[in-house]
Amino acid sequence: MKYMSTRGGVRGIPFKDAVMMGLADDGGLLVPESLPDVGKRLADWRGLGYTDFAKALLPLFIDDIDSRTLDRLIDEAYATFSEKDVVRFVEAGDVSVLELFHGPTLAFKDVALQLLGGLFAHILAERGGHLNIIGATSGDTGSAAIAGVMGRPGVDIFILFPLGRVSPLQELQMTTVPDANVHCIAIEGSFDDCQSIVKTIFGDLAFKQGYSLGAVNSVNWARVLAQVVYYGYASLRFSEPPSFCVPTGNFGNVFAGYVASRMGFPIRKLVLATNENDILARFFHSGEYTRGEVRQTHSPAMDIQVASNFERYLFYWFGGNPQKVSDFMDVFSRTGRASVGRIPDDPLIVATAVSNRETEEAIRSVHDRCGYVADPHTAVGLMAASRHPELRPMVCVGTAHPAKFPEVVDAVLKPGSAVHPALERLRGRPARRTILPADVEAVKAFVRTRAGH
Numbered sequence: 001m002k003y004m005s006t007r008g009g010v011r012g013i014p015f016k017d018a019v020m021m022g023l024a025d026d027g028g029l030l031v032p033e034s035l036p037d038v039g040k041r042l043a044d045w046r047g048l049g050y051t052d053f054a055k056a057l058l059p060l061f062i063d064d065i066d067s068r069t070l071d072r073l074i075d076e077a078y079a080t081f082s083e084k085d086v087v088r089f090v091e092a093g094d095v096s097v098l099e100l101f102h103g104p105t106l107a108f109k110d111v112a113l114q115l116l117g118g119l120f121a122h123i124l125a126e127r128g129g130h131l132n133i134i135g136a137t138s139g140d141t142g143s144a145a146i147a148g149v150m151g152r153p154g155v156d157i158f159i160l161f162p163l164g165r166v167s168p169l170q171e172l173q174m175t176t177v178p179d180a181n182v183h184c185i186a187i188e189g190s191f192d193d194c195q196s197i198v199k200t201i202f203g204d205l206a207f208k209q210g211y212s213l214g215a216v217n218s219v220n221w222a223r224v225l226a227q228v229v230y231y232g233y234a235s236l237r238f239s240e241p242p243s244f245c246v247p248t249g250n251f252g253n254v255f256a257g258y259v260a261s262r263m264g265f266p267i268r269k270l271v272l273a274t275n276e277n278d279i280l281a282r283f284f285h286s287g288e289y290t291r292g293e294v295r296q297t298h299s300p301a302m303d304i305q306v307a308s309n310f311e312r313y314l315f316y317w318f319g320g321n322p323q324k325v326s327d328f329m330d331v332f333s334r335t336g337r338a339s340v341g342r343i344p345d346d347p348l349i350v351a352t353a354v355s356n357r358e359t360e361e362a363i364r365s366v367h368d369r370c371g372y373v374a375d376p377h378t379a380v381g382l383m384a385a386s387r388h389p390e391l392r393p394m395v396c397v398g399t400a401h402p403a404k405f406p407e408v409v410d411a412v413l414k415p416g417s418a419v420h421p422a423l424e425r426l427r428g429r430p431a432r433r434t435i436l437p438a439d440v441e442a443v444k445a446f447v448r449t450r451a452g453h
């Protein structure tokens with residue numbers, strides 16, 4: 001399988017190069033040049049366990065890693081999960097919650113980042129060289145990215161977060177990691193400051209190349225690919241095609257479901273659930289994609305302004321026409337607003353936005369009805385799922401363990417409703433972080449002294 005850019009400037013890229021490239025060199029996102037059709041294999045694949053299913057599916061997209069190595073990378077990635085079959089289905093009333101958060105940091109991002117960490121290490125070992133990953137986080141992504149690469153040879157990771165503005169548990173998940181290749185930087189500023197510092201550093205091409213900087217953000221194709229697995233796997237557990245309800249921020253998760261459907265897995269609908277940051281819900285209702293102000297909500301991992309994976313969806317919506325994608329993204333980046341000219345009418349996707357109050361209501365309701373404790377992100381999905389009773393069977397994608405967000409869950413239910421031993425163990429562990437001013441030069445100077453070669 002070869003990969004191409006959604007903007008058409010890059011083609012014929014093998015998988016391993018696509019992983020190392022992240023963002024395509026023409027500014028677009030990488031997508032497979034074609035999508036494999038799995039229709040004929042479904043019967044054989046029903047009944048496989050999660051990792052065996054992953055070993056059957058991933059080679060359709062990865063033909064430049066031999067199968068023994070790929071199998072080993074898959075086994076290693078998912079051996080870190082506490083759930084024997086990686087994911088867990090829990091019935092909550094008339095929906096099944098597909099819990100994806102049984103990995104090391106208790107959020108669904110582990111499913112992709114555990115595999116991506118192994119892929120990076122494998123490719124670097126083969127090709128030589130060193131990768132210095134730099135990213136900014138407001139919580140979830142940082143800890144999952146760190147857990148994906150901690151202790152791996154050939155990789156250092158620098159994670160910037162706003163000092164005093166990350167939840168205490170999420171900060172401990174990053175700063176208590178003892179491995180020497182992990183560098184946590186608390187910035188005296190906001191999350192936006194962190195992001196803009198990272199962006200500026202990546203814009204300094206000499207620095208970027210000199211220090212072999214890489215990113216682990218959700219535009220990496222390998223992350224989407226790892227997520228296609230659970231949609232395919234879950235879709236084969238039902239006797240009729242299920243719908244999936246997906247708490248959505250950057251569109252990575254729901255886009256993986258879209259790919260699974262296009263490959264022929266039996267999926268009836270995807271319910272795209274946003275919080276009050278509803279740029280995507282507005283797009284699916286109007287065809288207009290308009291940048292707004294970011295609002296802080298109960299589901300911070302979905303507090304986004306612009307959904308980085310949306311461009312991949314546009315590529316398919318425009319029938320694979322890179323020119324149309326380029327034009328749309330060009331207008332959007334110049335004006336903060338672009339339109340496809342009509343209501344998108346995607347037969348697969350229905351979109352809906354959920355307020356903070358409704359998120360609280362969903363946490364309370366599913367607890368009262370079923371005794372299930374949902375985290376605020378999953379609760380956004382549960383509320384959205386309840387608006388579509390006609391879509392059953394319904395799988396609601398569970399994206400984080402509730403103990404990661406005790407502030408909201410405990411306030412709605414009662415104190416102590418959401419605990420997890422792995423998080424409790426972090427309290428009192430030695431923590432390491434470097435405090436730096438919100439200044440690009442200060443961060444660069446720090447990277448210079450710590451970066452591996």
Ligand SMILES: *Cc1c(COP(=O)(O)O)cnc(C)c1O
Nearest residue numbers: 249250251252253301377399400
């Ligand atoms: C990242 C994240 C999301 C959003 O996923 P996208 O792929 O960005 O749409 C939802 N819930 C949790 C807990 C997350 O960490």
